[in-house]
Amino acid sequence: QREVQKIGPDPNLQLILPEELHEIRRIWRQEKGDWEDSVPKIYREVMGTDLDWIQDDRGMFSxxxxxxxxxxxxxxxxxxxxxxxxxxxxxxxxxxxxxxxxxxxxxxxxxxxxxxxxxxxxx
Structure with a gap:
């Protein structure tokens, strides 16, 4: 996404919308057992910023x-x-x-x- 924004015609183009990232996070956490909650970490590493992530820690494992x-x-x-x-x-x-x-x-x-x-x- 960063590369597309950097070299593409629209610097604000979003390939993956925040809503989609939230759903990916939910699937990884609940269905794939991603107890490390990787999606926000990956997003931060790639994009250099954070989204407004929902803090849903109902009994989540660490x-x-x-x-x-x-x-x-x-x-x-x-x-x-x-x-x-x-x-x-x-x-x-x-x-x-x-x-x-x-x-x-x-x-x-x-x-x-x-x-x-x-x-x-x-x-």
Whole structure:
């Protein structure tokens, strides 16, 4: 984006809108387990400025906790993303009286393919 603004005809051209960056951040944090909250950091490094990021830290895990999870999962040969998704589901439904929906969501996550490409091709 910076290059396009620098050499292009419109110095204010935005290739990725702030709303899109907020949605990318949400997806990375909630669906991909980006506990380090990388999007604001990447944006700051590339653009040299910050956006007005929403401070939504409802039970979010920290980067340090993500590192601990990664080490623990590797030790027990469990996919990190699997455990991260399960923890995120639990965080999202925390406090719900009816937990029937959580079981369905957990079943969906467990039904995903968690083997590596290498493990699949060995079969």
């Amino acid at each position: 980067g340090e906790e993500g590192n601990l999870l990664e080490v623990t999962c590797q030790k027990h040969d469990i996919p990190v993303q699997l455990v991260a998704k399960l923890l995120d589901i639990e965080r999202q439904v925390q406090g719900m009286k009816r937990r029937a929906a959580v079981y369905s969501r957990i079943e969906d996550v467990l039904g995903e393919e968690w083997r590596t490409e290498e493990e699949i091709t060995k079969e």
